[in-house]
Amino acid sequence: MAFNTALSGLHAASADLQTTGNNIANVNTIGFKKSRAEFADVYATSFFGSGTTTIGSGVRVTEIAQMFTQGNLEYTENVLDIAISGRGFFSLSDSPDTEPTAFTRNGAFQLDKDGYIVTDQGQYLFGWRKDFSQGALQVETNKGDPKASTDVNMNLNLDAAGTAPAVATFDPADPATYNKATSVTVYDSLGNPHSLTSYFVAKNPTTPNQWDVYQYLDGQPLDPAKNPVTLEFNTNGVLVSVDGNAGATKVSYAPHPITGADDLTITYDYAESTQFNTQFSVNALTQNGYPAGDFTGLEISDAGVLFARFSNGNAERLGQVALARFQNEQGLIKLGDTQWAESSVSGEKLLGAPGESNLGTVQSGALEASTVDLSEQLVRLIVAQQSYQANAESISTEDTIIQTLLNIR
Structure with missing residues (x-):
């Protein structure tokens, strides 16, 4: 019986050594989660139960438990290196349009020849696409489409002393x-630039606090029917009417024909304009159009939203990373390559956006380091080794006792 007890101790110590050795081997593996061997004592039982003087029958390995603790973030210069800070796993699928079958904390991704975000094994990063459908995330590097200008916002001061x-x-x-x-x-609409010039003509002293504004597009009146438009200010220098409309700040001009492109329809907003006794100044003059642009880079927000940046200053939403969580992470099945699969014990995957539904956020340009503490594992290795030696000594001692008994005459 003592042989079996010591032998169970050897098996347990061996499992502990293997687990600790595996942890040490993966000290530099991105996204690796350390494990530990867990044990329980063994007692023989009968129909009548166990007595108060029952001697244990040894030890058994109950589980190689995975420790899903947060690893340190190591920062890189690669935007497709993505780390999770908090709970959750990246979801990986085997093809662009299938459900994810593997889950990982290793966020070292890259682009394949079709622009899909993939692992080094070619698995696809799963999420919500540009049209909000679920599937593999893809980075489109085509030119950014132009946008025709429709709104111009003007914040300026007109000199009250102007005549x-x-x-x-x-x-x-x-x-x-x-x-x-x-x-x-x-x-x-084609992204071609046009010069829109505003000319200001004071009506003082004939009509104080009023200014005529002429708008010319490429040297031609923007809208002959509204050329000019009158801005009126009160005695405090605050804009009170536009084109005779009390309280209005905007004026919409008729569509202006553009050769080879759609007519240009512009609305001016003078809401922030004033008339104070200071020099003419343009504090802000903005419009909402832009030309076609070349792809310049990719950005990923903390919420996992992918943005394509273009040379025209525009940003286009490409999709969003989906994170998965499980009711029982300990029940996940190890697949290797720092990947896991769901099981009946872990429960089904629950997908959500980073930062929502008790999920962590993501950090672009960073990777999650292994959770292995080398100093801790070396100590555990020594303890496991001593346990193995002690159980081996128990077997040797039992063998000596048996030999002694056999030698009795």
Whole structure:
């Protein structure tokens, strides 16, 4: 019986040594989670139960438990290196349109020839695509589409001391017929740039606190029917009406024909404009159009949203990484390559966006290091080795006792 007890101790110590050795071997493996051998004592039982003087029958390995603790983040310069901070796993599928079958904390991804985000084994990163359908995430590096300008926001100050020009008839080619001018570049539906110039003509002293605004696109009136539009301010320098509409701050111009492109329809917003007794100044002049752009890079937010950046300053949403969680992570099946599969013990996967549903966030340009503490594992290795030696000594001692008994005459 003592042989069996010591032998069970050898098996347990051997399992502990193997587990600790595997941890040490993976001290530099990205996304690796350390394990530990867990044991329980063994007692013989009968129909009548165990007595108070029952001697144990040894030890058994109950489980090689996985420790799903958070690893340190190691920062890289690769945007497709993604680390999870908190709970969750990356979901991996074997083809672009199938459900994920493997789950990992190793976020070292790359692009394949078709622009899909994949592991070094060619598995696809699963998430929500640009159209919000589920599937493999793909980075499209085509040119960014242009956007025609529709809104211009102007924040400027018109000098309250300004007076009407000496030459009454406005002529954009003659600076003597207007007080000030400013320009902004707008874009048509093809992304072609056009110069939109605003000319300001004071009506003071004939009509104090009023200014006529002429809008010219590439040297031609933007809208002849609204050329000019009158801005009116109160005695505090606050804009009170636009084109005779009290309380209005915006004016919409009729579609302007553009050769080879869609008509350009512009709305001006003067909400932030003032008339104070200071020099003319343009504090802000913005518009919402942009030309076609070349792909310049990829960005991934903490919420796992993928954005393509283009040379025109535009950003396009490409999709979002999906994280998976399980009711019982200890029940996951090890697949190797720091990957796991769900089982009946772990429960079914629950997909969610990073930062939601008790899931962690993601960090682009970082990888999660192994959770193995080398110092701790070396100590465990020594303890397991001593346990193995002690059980081996028990067998040797039992053998000596038996030999002694056999030698009795």
